[in-house]
Every structure is written in C-alpha cells, then in structure tokens.
Amino acid sequence: MNILRAWIQAAILAATGVYFLYLSASGTVTHYIAERFVWLIWFAAGMFLMLAVLSVVVLLRQLPEAAHDHHDHTHHDHDHHTSDSRLSSRLRAWAGLGIVALPVLLGVLVPANPLDSRAIEEQAASELMSIQTSDSEVIEDNPMERSILDWLRVFSLSTDLDGFNGQQAEVIGFVYHDPQLDRSNEFMVARFIVSCCVADAQPIGMVVEWPESASLREDSWVRVRGVFEVRQLDGIDFPWLIAQELTFVDQPQNPYLHP
Amino acid sequence: MNFADTISVFSTYFLGIFIEAVPFLLLGTLTSGLIEAFVSHDDLLRFVPRHPVLAALFGGGMGFVFPVCECGVVPVARRLYRKGLPVPVGITFLLASPILNPIVIASTYAAFHERAVQIVYWRVVIALVVAVSIGILFSFQMFPGRLLRDPGIAAQDYVPLVLAPGALSITSPLVAAQPLAGTKSNGDTSVRMAFVPGLHHALTLAAEEFFEMGRYLILGSVLAASMRIIVTQNDLEGLATNPVNSVLVMQVLAFILSICSTTDAFVALGFANTFTSGSILGFLTFGPMIDIKSTLMFLGVFRKRVVVYLIVLPFLMTALIAIWINLNVRF
Secondary structure (H helix, E strand, O other): OOHHHHHEEEEEEEHHHHHHHHHHHHOOHHHHHHHHHHHHHHHHHHHHHHHHHHHHHHHHHHHHHHHOOOOOOOOOOOOOHHHHHHHHHHHHHHHHHHHHHHHHHHHHHHHOOOOOOOHHHOOOOOHHOOOOOOOOOOOOOOHHHHHHHHHHHHHHOOOOOHHHOOOOEEEEEEEOOOOOOOOOOOEEEEEEOOOOHHHEEEEEEEEEEEOHHHHOOOOOOOOEEEEEEEEEEEEHHHHEEEEEEHHHHHOOOOOOOOO | HHHHHHHHHHHHHHHHHHHHHHHHHHHHHHHHHHHHOOOOHHHHHHOOOOOHHHHHHHHHHHHOOOOOOOOHHHHHHHHHHOOOOOHHHHHHHHHHHHOOOOHHHHHHHEEEEEEEOHHHHHHHHHHHHHHHHHHHHHHHOOOOOHHEOOOOOOOOOOOOOEEEEOEEEEOOOOOOOOOOOOOOOOOOOHOOHHHHHHHHOOOOHHHHHHHHHHHHHHHHHHHHHHHHHHOHHHHHOOOOOOOOOOHHHHHHHOOOOHEEEEEEEEHHHOOOOOOOHHHHHHHHHHHHOOOOHHHHHHHHOOOOHHHHHHHHHHHHHHHHHHHHHHHOOOO
16 A cells, blocks of 8 residues: 555544544533443544554554565455556545545534534424423422423423423523514523434523523523513413523533433 | 534534444444454354355344444444355345344333333334345345455355246355455455454554545535435424324434434434334334445445445335334334
8 A cells, every 4th residue: 555645544543533532531522422422432532543553553664665565465455457447546545535534624623613503493482492201201300400401391291381380490501592582582591402412413492581682692601590481482381481690601511411 | 504604513413423423433343353353264154054044034133243333334244245254144234233233222222211112122123124135135146246346355256046047046055155266365364363463453454444434434424414404303393193204204314314323212212202103113223224324334335236225125115114013003
C-alpha cells in the first residue's frame, strides 16, 4: 500500500481517538448520545488509539524497506488490475480516506451544539406536551424535583388534570417560541428526550405564562418556578405553568432527558 | 432554517448516529480480525451442516456465537466468507444475527415491560423466518460466488445447490471446495496462528477493515442524518392506526432512522402506544436487518443487484407477517 496513505490512515485513527477521548472526558458526548452509552465511547477511543499506535509501529518498522514494493497480505485491492483501473482504484482509496476523516473534521470544525429549537419541526404545541408512557416507569416523587418529562408523564397518567391547579413546580429547559402561542406573554420551556442517540430525539415541552416572554431569546436556558393552571390549547385541556420566578441558567452538562 | 443552522443541526444528527454506531463497528472489525487469526477454514466448515435448510438455520443461530449488531455483523460475515462460509448461510447470518443475539434480546425484554414476552417472541420468530427463507432462496443460486462484489473475498469456487434443472440435490454439499489455484488465498485462511503474532495480525486487519467498512457507515450516517432533517415524524404519524399503512410507515422509518439494533427497542417503545403492534414488530425486525447504514455496508460485500434483493425481500416478507399479526393476533 501507498506509504503516504498508510501514514494518513494512522493520523485519522489517532485524531478520531483523541476526539472521542475529548468527547467523553469533557462530557460533550452527551450532546450526541444518551448517558448510559458513554462507556461505549471510552471503549471506542481506546480502540482507535491502540490501532493508531499499532499502525505507526508497523510503519516505523517498514521504513528501512519502504523502497521495495512490500507485499502486504492485508491489502484487499486487486493486485492484477490494468494500470487504468489501478488509477481509479487509487482515486477511490483517497476518496475513502476523505470520507473516514469526515466525523473528526465535522466534530472539530462545526461547533458542538446540542439539538435546540431549530430541530423542532413545526410541531403543534399540544404535541410537545403529549408523551407516551408505560405505567412501570419511575417518576420522581418530590414535585419540586420533577423534570418536564416527569410532569408530562404524571399528566398522561392522571385522570383528573384539574387536581393539578395550584400545584407548585420548578423546571429547567430552553426557551421555544411556538408560533401558536402569544409571544408577548407565553412561551414553551422545552427539552429533547433521547433514548439512544440524537437520531431518536423527540422534543417535549410545557407552556409557560410569563409577562416578559417577548424578551426571552430563543434557546436560552431558564429555570421556571410557578404554579400549574389548567388551560385549553387546540381544544385539549392541559396544565400551564404560570411563572412566578424565572432565572437564566447555564445549559446543563447533559442537555437531554432520558426516558 | 438558513444554511449555517442546517449544517449545525445536520452535524449533530450525523455525529450522534456515527458515535453511537462506531463502537459496534470496531467490535465487529476486531471480531473479524480475531476470526482471521484464530479460526481456521476447517474449524468453520466442520460446524456448518450440509443440508441447505439446516445450514440456513445454523446461519440464523450464529448470532449467539458472534453477538454483534448490524454494523458489526458485516465485517464478520465478510471475514467468514473468506474462511469459506457458504454465501447463503452468510446471508442468513447477516439478516438474523442483529436480532437473534443475547444482547438484543435482553434489551428488547428490558424496554417492553408489560408485553416483553410477546414482543421478544414475535421479534425472534419473524427474524428467523425471514432470514432463513431468504438464505434458502439464495442457496438456489448456481454460483453463489457471483453474489459477492469481489468473488475473491470468497476464496472458493462453490458447488451449487442445484446441479441440474429441477433436481434439488439435498446431498450436494453447500460445503465449499478447496481453494482454486491462483485465487487469492494466501494460504493463511486454513491456519490458526500463535497467540501474540495472531493478536498483532488481528489488530492490523481490524484497522484496515475499519477504513473499508467505515466509509460505508459514514456515508450511511450522512444519508440518515439528512433524511432525519427532511422527513419529519409528523408526516408519518397520521397513519399510525391503519393495519397496513402503519406497518409500511414504521418499516420505512426504521430504514431511515438507522438505529442500532441493540437499542432500537427503546426507540420503538416511544411509538408503542400510538402505532399498531404489527408495525412495532415490523420496525423491530426490518430495521435491524436493513437500514441506510447497513445497505451501504452491504454494497461493500455484495453485488448491487443482490443488495436490492436484500432490501426488497425482507421488506415485503416482514411487512406481510406484520400485517397478518395486525389482523389476526391480539396482545
């Protein structure tokens, strides 16, 4: 195999390994996959670095004999091609290298952003508030500790939503201005729920009434404290959070909730 | 969305899919390297039954020996082909093992608390029926080596199942003949290596194979991430309760989302209350067999026409079974 290509392969393995190491060490990896699978990324980082070291060792050993066309039995390309298709197979090999470098390039060049309001596909506000649950899921007991996901589950299991009128709550989420809502004093506090990786991310949220909502920048993270009051949206009764206190917070280390 | 936003969201989806899948691909390439180094040609063929139906069933059960998901199974299957595994058996293995393996069964059971037993049962049965039937179907091919993109992968010339038109030979072996002189079998397919050099060799191969299979995984992730942006789930949910449409929709969704089979049960759970049971099973069986990622990886192993069959046949068969379940089974 082409020696230069072999060195670039080793470099891609090393770079991907370092990138994965950075992702898991910095916690950024939870922008992409659910927390319970993070150990997989440690494993992958270890594999990449080990393969990179191994490739470099092999290459260094080959240096003295590099002048010869070293027969390499791991090489799967056809060795009996005409020179013409040999050129095209070489081109393809280079293109292949470029493709394999893509994840680490995108990871480094595009700033890491968790999914936010831009990924909410014009869903009706009432859809963000509905969620599928099965009854054996664990729901936080203490009402003040409940996440948006916990509350939506509690609501979906409840037969009497009016019972929540006046219930205190405090939730964290990002600001989402749903086009259906009156921007001057209503917004949604939203989260994405992720089971495995962002491919299955699903936005959820609840409507908040807050007199200064017009000034809230989309995607800023807020902690909202207030009481529930059942209102109607799209003809469906739902508890809205009437905010008493709103504070800006940092984006949580793990931006998603996990069902 | 403007362009910069689209790139940013795309990058998040793409990296999410890739990061979740690549550890499994690495496991697959590692397994594949270890097989190359430590399993000899004869080791493998000793276990493969000669009868085509038994051989296909054997392929269906191989997932319990090599518990890999759909990203890891492709390099393993390709390596087994080089070791002389009959092509149809490998096809059954490719289709079945992302479902018929202990990790996936356990995660399916964990995800569906109440209906766990039924879902696991049907998931396993559908996968086995579809994968074995397709394996048997492909064993009618006169020259199975022709199914492969690079016949050199399979170092052998195969003895066809059908020797004469109309004569289905049961005794005619699926067992591969000895390597032909001049084909690329560096003599090492039949040798078991010593531990340390073997390990070294296995890792070298794993690195090499990561580059070969990795590009298909990455192209697949690019496509899946784009589809995730273009096709919204809202478009699909209107069809949730129709016994036929719901199945087709969930199978298309499984193809597009390309979620790893070890975790797709948790995703399916999110649909379990709105969508019909049959469609959930369609999602859980078709998706692991075929999705955008694995289609691209299959292209690295099989001829294009074969890949088309490998998409269309499982799609139709799982859809038929899932629709039948919707109409006839209650749980």
